[in-house]
Amino acid sequence: MARMKFLCDTERCIECNGCVTACKNEHEVPWGVQRRRVVTINDGVVGQEKSLSVACMHCSDAPCMAVCPTDCFYRTEEGVVLHDKDVCIGCGYCFYACPFGAPQFPQSGTFGLRGKMDKCTFCAGGPEEDGSEAEFEKYGKNRLAEGKLPLCAEMCSTKALLAGDAVEVSNIFRERVIRRGGKGVEAIGWSTAYGKGSADADTRAAAATAPVPEKTGGAQ
Template identity: 85%
Template sequence: MARMKFICDTERCIECNSCATACKNEHEVPWGVNRRRVVTINDGIIGQEKSVSVACMHCSDAPCMAVCPVDCFYRTDEGVVLHNKDACIGCGYCSYACPFGAPQFPSNGTFGLRGKMDKCTFCAGGPEENGSQEEFEKYGRNRLSEGKLPACAEMCSTKALLGGDGDVVADIFRTRVITRGKGSEVWGWGTAYGNKAQQDSVPQELAK
């Protein structure tokens, strides 16, 4: 059984925010919630800036699951950490426990009313029937049930953000690190535009 994971290649991320935009557009995310966001480290320091796309990392030992007093978080067979909004009481413990700031309160409710937590679902919906209107209204589109990858990873312009089977994602990233060159070759343009030497040294399915 596949174990779904995200990884962001900081050498490729250009802070275009297409991942965050794709997520909001695909799921009609509540106002005030950013299921995915791009964070820049060492901002403004020439030669040291690194950008990384951050969302729920669907941890194998998720702290949000450990602290939730009503056990609204659960893990699917594919390793995706989801939550049941019907069970959520809005206590916010998960938001304090998560090191990635994934669980968030929406900001479109009445003043002082925080409502149910919202978070990245790896485009896997929720406990309702797959593809149902109720599921979409609460959690967004269930792309995994359609045989698709998360919208954020599919829309990444430089393929910095990878999402899918953890073993496959790790193999792709490992191959990139081993074969990564300098200058423009950090991005793999040689592979994309027919540099024969690089094409011969990298399996095409891993170099993309």
């Protein structure tokens, strides 16, 4: 079974916000909620700017699931982290636990009114019947049930935002790094996650830049 993941190639992201617009239009996201947003690091510093498209990363060890007192979060067979709005009590614990700021409160009411949290669903809907009106009203369109990938990635004009099976996504990014003549791993946050100079980091960096067999087809 595929394990779905996102990855943003900062060397290709041009901060056009096409992914943000595509997400809001496809799912009719509530006013004030950004399931996906583009952030720029070192904004205004010539030669050092890096733009990054950020949403729920559907973590393998999701902190939102760990802190939720009602266990409204759950993981699908594809590794997508979703939540049941009928169980959510709007306590906001997930909001504070998530390092990506993915779970959000709609801005139509006061924070303390215990609204229902909203977040990126990887275009996988929710616990309701696939393709039903109830599912769309609460969670947006279920593109995965239709055999499609998240629209944010499909609409990315520079193919900076990758989505799909983690193995395929990592293979595509690894080939790009090699073609650019890169050394080590260029993904934002790698050194933070694995530690600079650590044995694990060096091993993973070597594996990520190792030559891969030539193949035809696929996004490049």
